Amino acid sequence: MKHQITIKDIAVKLGLSTSTVSRALKDHPDISPKTRVAVKELASLLGYRPNRIALNLRNNSTRTIGLIIPEIEHYFFSAIINGIEEVAYKNDYSVMVFQSNESYKREVINTQAVLTNRVDGVLVSFSKETRDFSHFQRLIDNEIPVVFFDRVTEELQADQVVADDYQGAFIAVNHLIEKGCKRIAHFAAPQSLAIGRSRLSGYHDALLKHDIAYNPALVVLADTFDSSKKAAHDILRNADRPDGFFAVNDMSAIAIIKAAVELGLKVPQDVKVVGFENSKSSALIEPELTSVDQFGFELGREACLQLLRRLKEDEDISEFKPVKKVIKTKLVVRGST
Amino acid sequence: MKHQITIKDIAVKLGLSTSTVSRALKDHPDISPKTRVAVKELASLLGYRPNRIALNLRNNSTRTIGLIIPEIEHYFFSAIINGIEEVAYKNDYSVMVFQSNESYKREVINTQAVLTNRVDGVLVSFSKETRDFSHFQRLIDNEIPVVFFDRVTEELQADQVVADDYQGAFIAVNHLIEKGCKRIAHFAAPQSLAIGRSRLSGYHDALLKHDIAYNPALVVLADTFDSSKKAAHDILRNADRPDGFFAVNDMSAIAIIKAAVELGLKVPQDVKVVGFENSKSSALIEPELTSVDQFGFELGREACLQLLRRLKEDEDISEFKPVKKVIKTKLVVRGST
């Protein structure tokens, strides 16, 4: 990088001290109008921009937010990043992105990276592998505000922003029942994730409400396209195949539709399918997918706003009360049900 | 943030000077083994981590890359970010993400943001609105290496990494012709973008090769789902409707398929469609979409690698020779042709 114009350059050229220049630039009342004008003119002439790093050092703040996320290349997460960046931008913060790629080990390294980069706060959605949270505890111990979103844990004293997974699952399954489904399967996420548990629980309670017995055989661990396609093939070949599916995400739901079509079944006549996410893809497939919108953009916004709130607070850690923000979900009904 | 352990804390506790501690931590030969061990032990006991910001200030480098991108919430770009983050991570760089949201004005602000954040280098794919490039020239004037990817311009002396748009378009249209299409429409991106021009040109030349006259009426500006769906409806209602479509991206292609289906046309029997991107969605729709894979992840990797190369160089700006890296594309044939 070229030599950047510093306050000293301006000071030397005008025969002033750096302190005077500094004060002139920020309209300090002590500085005479003449000096102030001269300094400002020269500053803009030279294209002076304050060195943020020097300020960072002095203020012990970087106006930077660290974002640790499983994978960017996934509609839901990219929508979240979009929301986060939007709020950060409006509040003059920058966002540093770190992917864990669903790897616990890499996630630990990511937490070290946000520490070295001295970000002011961190937004986290942890990996599927993560069971131990001490690397996040380390951030909290350093009094770096951490807000978890989507993938959260009760094991840490930290803010959470999540979609209302339980409610979303409940309305989805309720919808299937109202559409006449009697035998509803659930393709679930790992039960180590709260979203996995909440969605299963919503599924369970919606069945109960309609006096349908909960049948563990109809709950399958399958949250990717490939695993879901395979599982759907298997389960749909049974004589007593399900007439409805509630999938933990859209990819899984789409895989189910594809499997059903491949087996000569008609969607929604023979099998109805509901996804979770309301991704762009849900409107593209045929039939279009009924899905629970979990408002990723909103979720990102809220998570970032909550973090900014923490950053503004006088952090009296002894009085810390974690906040849990739940974003209501909404069923978007389309052709698959 | 809590008080972070500094070199001074260690120095005071051991009755040493900060210089000794600093040297001990980096195995400087001047330091006696006894001191070195003592310092290192205390450092790890206290959980000392060097303050990156102080180093940034001194070294005038942040080991941070700025990324300016139209929108994160788009498969192609998120794949690129993925590739970039991957390379940055392996080389111990961090990535700061700035969205332009396809807005020129915001893009200008983004370039200022990367300047204030004193990133070491910048990766850019500019907005559809951008006609004037002086904000990027400002970065270059500051001797901050800039690498453009996907959306590039010849107006600036800067490195470029692009997919082989011409070749991709050519093989796509060639494929349509070989499949029997006689009347091929092209849904194009704005001609202000190089990708728009290159893909049109590939389309044009593939027609020529097969002695099919180029018909301007078959070239439509439509690069979003909605605009493409509308345009496809219009053009497919004509008596002399096209029997093949080459769309500038997958969203556009999918919209065409949807429109065709809505009009009672069969894909690929009545109309064949090729997209560009090979996004996740292309394999989800029915029929699955034939598409030109532009390897977003690779493109991101290469762009970041090129930037890192520049960062390593002794930047003798007078001898700067821009590099243009072209990533070969590949046609992925599926059910839509």
Add this chain to the structure above:
DNA sequence: CGAAATATTTCAACCGATTGCAGTAATTTA
């Protein structure tokens, strides 16, 4: 044993900007 050589540690300046306090100049007041 004392000087020279070597080993180890400290001093002080620096990176760029901020800010409390001291200092100087200009103006007002007695």
Add this chain to the structure above:
DNA sequence: TAAATTACTGCAATCGGTTGAAATATTTCG
């Protein structure tokens, strides 16, 4: 005209770490 205000401006320390040069401690050797 001298003293007291007031208006400006500069000094120096600070943020945390690095590094050339100087200082001190320890060894080595004649």
